[in-house]
Amino acid sequence: MESxxxxxxxxxxxxxxxxxxxxxxxRWIGGSGVNxxxxxxxxxxxxxxxxxxxxxxxxxxxxxxxxxxGAGSGIKGRITFKSPCYNMFGDSAGGGKFPYYAxxxxxxxxxxxxxxxxxxxxxxxxxxxxxxxxxxxWGKGTEDTHAILQEELGDYPxxxxxxxxxxxxxxxxxxxxxxxxxxxxxARGGGGAxxxxxxxxxxxxxxxxxxxxARPGEMLAWSDDFRKKIDGNEAIYGFKRRGTLGAVxxxxxxxxxxxxxxxxxxxxxxxxxxxxxxxxxxxxSEVCSSDCFIACDSKYVIDGTExxxxxxxxxxxxxRPEYLTTxxxxxxxxxxxxxxVAHWGKITNDYAIDNQDLSCSISFLMELKQRDLISNHDVAxxxxxxxxxxxxxxxxxxxxxxxxxxxxxxFGVMFRDGPYFGALKYSEMKGKNFMKYAMYGKGGAxxxxxxxxxxxxxxxxxxxxxxxxHLKGIGLIEKFQREDLSKMYxxxxxxxxxxxxxxxxxxxxxxxxxxxxxxxSYGVCLFHWMLDPAEFTPxxxxxxxxxxxxxxERTPEExxxxxxxxxxxxxxxxxxxxxxxxxxxxxxxxxWEPNSEGLYEGAVGADMFNTVLDEYYEWRGWEKESGxxxxxxxxxxxxxxxxxxxxxxxxxALT
Amino acid sequence: MIKVxxxxxxxxxxxxxxxxxxxxxxxxxxSELATRICDRYGPRMxxxxxxxxxxxxxxxxxxxxxxxxxxxxxxxxxEDGDVITFMMGIAGG
Ligand code: SF4
Numbered sequence: 001m002e003s004x005x006x007x008x009x010x011x012x013x014x015x016x017x018x019x020x021x022x023x024x025x026x027r028w029i030g031g032s033g034v035n036x037x038x039x040x041x042x043x044x045x046x047x048x049x050x051x052x053x054x055x056x057x058x059x060x061x062x063x064x065x066x067x068x069x070g071a072g073s074g075i076k077g078r079i080t081f082k083s084p085c086y087n088m089f090g091d092s093a094g095g096g097k098f099p100y101y102a103x104x105x106x107x108x109x110x111x112x113x114x115x116x117x118x119x120x121x122x123x124x125x126x127x128x129x130x131x132x133x134x135x136x137x138w139g140k141g142t143e144d145t146h147a148i149l150q151e152e153l154g155d156y157p158x159x160x161x162x163x164x165x166x167x168x169x170x171x172x173x174x175x176x177x178x179x180x181x182x183x184x185x186x187a188r189g190g191g192g193a194x195x196x197x198x199x200x201x202x203x204x205x206x207x208x209x210x211x212x213x214a215r216p217g218e219m220l221a222w223s224d225d226f227r228k229k230i231d232g233n234e235a236i237y238g239f240k241r242r243g244t245l246g247a248v249x250x251x252x253x254x255x256x257x258x259x260x261x262x263x264x265x266x267x268x269x270x271x272x273x274x275x276x277x278x279x280x281x282x283x284x285s286e287v288c289s290s291d292c293f294i295a296c297d298s299k300y301v302i303d304g305t306e307x308x309x310x311x312x313x314x315x316x317x318x319x320r321p322e323y324l325t326t327x328x329x330x331x332x333x334x335x336x337x338x339x340x341v342a343h344w345g346k347i348t349n350d351y352a353i354d355n356q357d358l359s360c361s362i363s364f365l366m367e368l369k370q371r372d373l374i375s376n377h378d379v380a381x382x383x384x385x386x387x388x389x390x391x392x393x394x395x396x397x398x399x400x401x402x403x404x405x406x407x408x409x410x411f412g413v414m415f416r417d418g419p420y421f422g423a424l425k426y427s428e429m430k431g432k433n434f435m436k437y438a439m440y441g442k443g444g445a446x447x448x449x450x451x452x453x454x455x456x457x458x459x460x461x462x463x464x465x466x467x468x469x470h471l472k473g474i475g476l477i478e479k480f481q482r483e484d485l486s487k488m489y490x491x492x493x494x495x496x497x498x499x500x501x502x503x504x505x506x507x508x509x510x511x512x513x514x515x516x517x518x519x520x521s522y523g524v525c526l527f528h529w530m531l532d533p534a535e536f537t538p539x540x541x542x543x544x545x546x547x548x549x550x551x552x553e554r555t556p557e558e559x560x561x562x563x564x565x566x567x568x569x570x571x572x573x574x575x576x577x578x579x580x581x582x583x584x585x586x587x588x589x590x591x592w593e594p595n596s597e598g599l600y601e602g603a604v605g606a607d608m609f610n611t612v613l614d615e616y617y618e619w620r621g622w623e624k625e626s627g628x629x630x631x632x633x634x635x636x637x638x639x640x641x642x643x644x645x646x647x648x649x650x651x652x653a654l655t
Numbered sequence: 656m657i658k659v660x661x662x663x664x665x666x667x668x669x670x671x672x673x674x675x676x677x678x679x680x681x682x683x684x685x686s687e688l689a690t691r692i693c694d695r696y697g698p699r700m701x702x703x704x705x706x707x708x709x710x711x712x713x714x715x716x717x718x719x720x721x722x723x724x725x726x727x728x729x730x731x732x733x734e735d736g737d738v739i740t741f742m743m744g745i746a747g748g
Contacts, residue, residue, distance in 0.1 A: 233716070234702040235713065235715055235717050236716060238666030239745065241669075249668075250743060275665055323745070449746075480726070531715065531716040
């Protein structure tokens with residue numbers, strides 16, 4: 001197994017291809033694991049405490065070995081960088097066709113450093129590379145940028161596929177993401193601001209090269225088995241129909257939405273509580289990438305007959321909103337019309353901005369207004385004019401979005417790095433403590449779901465390497481009360497599936513983080529695993545596909561250690577920038593305010609928080625008091641070199 | 656004889672062509688309810704409700720809970736007036 005890495009220094013214009021040797025894959029699997037290692041090595045020779053918006057930061061794109069091989073497991077590319085909004089480890093996944101066309105164009109990994117003297121885009125075409133003036137793209141959203149690049153670069157040797165930023169990235173808004181093919185956003189952590197700070201508007205790839213597969217026959221057999229299992233699963237068919245929107249009715253029933261900045265957890269409004277949106281709006285289904293046996297994605301076209309507000313959006317077409325697009329609009333902001341929710345999804349994608357950070361920033365301010373903690377005068381001070389800040393009002397919401405994207409006013413500037421830092425700055429400015437209304441974990445914006453009844457999810461929010469996060473340590477065992485999985489992973493014990501006790505909840509975070517790290521390193525979508533985690537185990541079932549593609553043989557136990565090693569490198573990065581146990585925390589509302597409604601009404605996060613966190617550190621082999629890694633565990637994982645770096649920086653546990 | 660109310664959400668609503676129903680059961684057990692649901696709604700419902708390998712309620716991508724939000728299994732007893740909700744078990748997005 002070898003891969004090609006393109007290194008681009010935008011300051012000097014130097015571009016160099018390298019081969020990533022087999023030994024790197026033996027240690028880091030691929031995809032996010034290799035990205036992490038490229039960034040780790042970069043910060044051995046550059047100041048890790050650098051300004052993430054400065055030229056010393058690095059932006060790495062990478063795609064794992066299963067992507068584009070016909071595995072049918074979906075394809076996700078990964079971007080990795082030091083986060084400009086949270087000032088720690090940052091990464092984000094995204095689908096679309098860009099990731100595997102990057103492979104076809106000759107490079108699976110791209111590492112960008114420095115800063116171009118003027119806006120440029122990077123073109124990679126069957127191994128040839130060029131930096132091209134992007135003056136005509138600067139100031140454009142991702143949809144226009146993608147369309148212009150497709151037009152000007154033509155269809156040979158393949159269609160053009162892009163990764164691009166919007167005006168938000170150009171303005172170095174910390175919560176700006178990067179969009180693949182104008183459709184699929186790498187939202188989290190501020191990768192768009194990193195590219196904006198480097199004057200890199202887009203990466204365009206074209207290619208028709210092949211991919212190496214070590215044992216093609218074995219791979220085909222695996223893929224065939226995978227397809228049969230997916231096609232034979234009626235629940236997965238249900239997921240094909242609705243995608244993550246299938247969660248809307250379930251969350252409404254159990255009380256798991258994030259209503260009005262999580263003051264409640266059920267949607268209001270008759271229409272929005274149901275997922276019949278699918279029947280009303282969805283025009284056709286499609287896959288987000290060409291290599292997925294599920295195909296949960298779809299498109300809508302609004303014709304104006306759907307509802308009164310929909311008349312504003314006649315002809316608008318985009319991807320069906322996913323659950324968190326819905327959770328952020330219908331939940332956090334109390335938008336009650338589906339066409340408006342869909343429109344929110346479209347504009348946040350075109351502006352390439354994280355809708356979790358964005359909605360939690362806006363809902364923070366709306367709640368202050370609702371509670372009369374700020375006056376009309378205070379609002380006018382933030383926006384430069386009157387702004388009503390009514391819940392669910394799309395005009396108000398769009399004004400807030402544009403304030404941040406275009407850095408138009410004090411609100412936009414103050415909340416450019418999301419709700420946590422925005423609320424801190426605003427509290428300081430007003431001489432009042434408004435932090436009670438800021439929703440976050442470890443500095444990252446809350447994801448817009450209720451977490452208080454779920455100790456593992458709560459812990460995930462506190463410890464995720466990129467700040468509050470539902471995609472690093474997904475708590476499937478607990479949320480879905482899967483006794484079978486609890487028994488499978490914890491020697492017959494069932495406690496992990498019991499929401500009412502803290503036992504094995506920290507262990508579940510560690511387990512799921514390791515498994516997710518593996519899937520992210522293979523370069524696949526998480527949904528196939530999430531829909532049948534007992535069958536599609538990352539360390540066993542997927543491990544066979546990994547072996548067929550790469551020729552790297554691993555036992556399931558070894559693969560779990562590989563996943564753990566990847567998580568430990570992300571942790572080490574954060575320890576080097578000064579993060580300790582006190583940073584592994586969640587916001588006041590989640591910690592102290594009882595869950596206000598739903599089946600699990602009354603749950604208070606603090607009841608189990610510290611017990612679960614202690615257990616998490618125990619399972620990780622990290623020191624409980626400081627939250628730091630120990631040399632002993634790092635050596636067990638073959639990470640002596642990492643332990644040495646941490647020791648030198650005073651970021652290794654003393655025990 | 657007991658009466659048990661069922662709620663069908665999302666994909667289950669499509670399979671049952673209704674969002675709620677009532678079942679009269681001779682034996683007050685989840686297994687009896689599952690059998691009756693399969694009889695009434697047919698093989699596609701059965702495919703998502705019952706795990707063919709274990710004959711337990713299917714846990715894959717689904718969530719079946721009582722009124723307190725506890726996941727139910729085949730051996731669980733039921734009482735007159737119980738409400739059981741059948742949902743897709745999905746997270747994230
Ligand atoms: S399951 Fe859905 S999100 Fe995942 S790769 Fe397939 S179409 Fe894309």
